Amino acid sequence: MQKFLTLSAALTAALVSGCATQSSNTFQPFQANDLNAQVQSGLLVQKTNSFFVLNDSSSSTGKTYLNSAEYSGTKLDVEKNLLHKFNKSIPSIPLTSGLRSFGMGPCTDWHETKLNQPVQQYTAGSFESAITTMTCSSGGTPLAEALTAAKPDLGAESGNIALIVFSDGMDETNPVPAAQALKAQYGDKLCIYTVWVGNQNDAIGRDSLQQIADVSSCGMATDVNTISSPAGMSDFVKTVFLKPGTPIPDCSKLDDDKDGVNNCQDKCPNTLPGVEVSIHGCWILDVKFDNDKDIIKPAYYQKLDRAAEIIKKFPNESFEVQGHTSKTGSYEHNMDLSERRALAVKKYLTKNNPSTNISSKGYGWNNPIDTNETAEGQANNRRVQLEVNGQPQQPLRK
Incomplete structure (x- = not known):
């Protein structure tokens, strides 16, 4: 009887499985x-x-x-x-x-x-x-x-x-x-x-x-x-x-401030139209100073005069004259030197335009735009930079 039941169960399982x-x-x-x-x-x-x-x-x-x-x-x-x-x-x-x-x-x-x-x-x-x-x-x-x-x-x-x-x-x-x-x-x-x-x-x-x-x-x-x-x-x-969704624009194909430097590489995205910029898109006044000096040389007067005229066309903008240095010498010395050089450029820009929309600040070596490991990189970092706050406005029409 037991053998019969076992055989019957086996046959039943085989039949059911066979349906698969x-x-x-x-x-x-x-x-x-x-x-x-x-x-x-x-x-x-x-x-x-x-x-x-x-x-x-x-x-x-x-x-x-x-x-x-x-x-x-x-x-x-x-x-x-x-x-x-x-x-x-x-x-x-x-x-x-x-x-x-x-x-x-x-x-x-x-x-x-x-x-x-x-x-x-x-x-x-x-x-x-x-x-x-x-x-x-x-x-x-x-x-x-x-x-x-x-x-x-x-x-x-x-x-x-x-x-x-x-x-x-x-x-x-x-x-x-x-x-x-x-x-x-x-x-x-x-x-x-x-x-x-x-x-x-x-x-x-x-x-x-x-x-x-x-x-x-x-x-x-x-x-x-x-x-x-x-x-x-x-x-x-x-x-x-x-x-x-809304496509994310390709920054390499955009130049919002129209300075010739695409948005991906532009470290100063609000420069004014028509100004000369560095490879990083910043309005850099290439003003060189003698070692440890903050006196502007006459060779740079024409460049600064042109910058002052551009600034006059944008009275609703605020500008910061930024002094930057390379990473040589002490931190304290570079901060003081960058502040003095930035202030000197600000005074020149405002001598014929006592505008309140220009400020100055020294950053020392805190904001490099290039490496400080090479002479070329150090030269790029020693700069006076004009930073525009906010989006550029249309210039005044004469």
């Missing part, structure tokens, strides 16, 4: 469109913080997929290929992800659903490994139960969530109430996306998936043929994770 259809982990070659450049430029910005996939591993997905010449194998094989393409198309953005399959029998460990990957920090490698854990399809299609099981899976997620369902939609019970309950729990944080992986005689399943997507109001329903190509999958990934 094995799935391939060999995926189609796929060159994904790279979305990283659009994200980095600000053309696209992230809107979703976490995604969770519910994948149909029921016996109906063990049937051969017939709706496209691009794929061979079962519907589960197609789902896994789509997930592979989806995974390769996700740009480098911070995400969490998880995966739960649904069916019955050995492929879901004799439960209605199986947690193939709990929600965790997303990496392309770990999610790819989760895809390959779905090795077969068996049993009914308990999508409603899978939607209910997703509630605790998503419990700790604080940001926006994308729930993505891959299925032929041939559900045993109406899954819409379960989707509504999930939406009620997470509100505007949750968007539901469905991908129909069905044959022509599964059309009723497509309608069911559309109803689920409609529950969230912010999701969408799509199908295999729409998202299989690199462009189609890229559009799907953008819809799930991204939204249009």
Whole structure:
């Protein structure tokens, strides 16, 4: 009797296991469109913080997929290929992800659903490994139960969530109430996306998936043929994770103060139009002083007179005459020397224009624009610089 029972149990297990259809982990070659450049430029910005996939591993997905010449194998094989393409198309953005399959029998460990990957920090490698854990399809299609099981899976997620369902939609019970309950729990944080992986005689399943997507109001329903190509999958990934943003301008192609030095390299972004600037975009008066002196040489009078005339045209601006030194000698000595030289230039600029919009300050060696390790760098750092505060105004018209 015992032998009979043991044999009977073994036969039963073999029969049930035999209902499982094995799935391939060999995926189609796929060159994904790279979305990283659009994200980095600000053309696209992230809107979703976490995604969770519910994948149909029921016996109906063990049937051969017939709706496209691009794929061979079962519907589960197609789902896994789509997930592979989806995974390769996700740009480098911070995400969490998880995966739960649904069916019955050995492929879901004799439960209605199986947690193939709990929600965790997303990496392309770990999610790819989760895809390959779905090795077969068996049993009914308990999508409603899978939607209910997703509630605790998503419990700790604080940001926006994308729930993505891959299925032929041939559900045993109406899954819409379960989707509504999930939406009620997470509100505007949750968007539901469905991908129909069905044959022509599964059309009723497509309608069911559309109803689920409609529950969230912010999701969408799509199908295999729409998202299989690199462009189609890229559009799907953008819809799930991204939204249009304001592009970040390329600073190397901008010159806001029109001084001939692009914004990336411009250390003085508010210089006035028409003034001579250094390679760093600063209005530098190349006034040289004798060693340890603060007396302006007559050779520089013409240069300073021109600077004074430009300043007169901008009475609404404030100007700071800055004295800078190289890193030679003591700190205290260089601070004093830079202050005296800056004050000397200020007095010259205001001798015919007693304006209150010009101040002077010494910075010593605190703000170098070049290295102090070479003679050339030290010469660049010994400078008198005119800094314009605020955005340049239009000059006075005579």
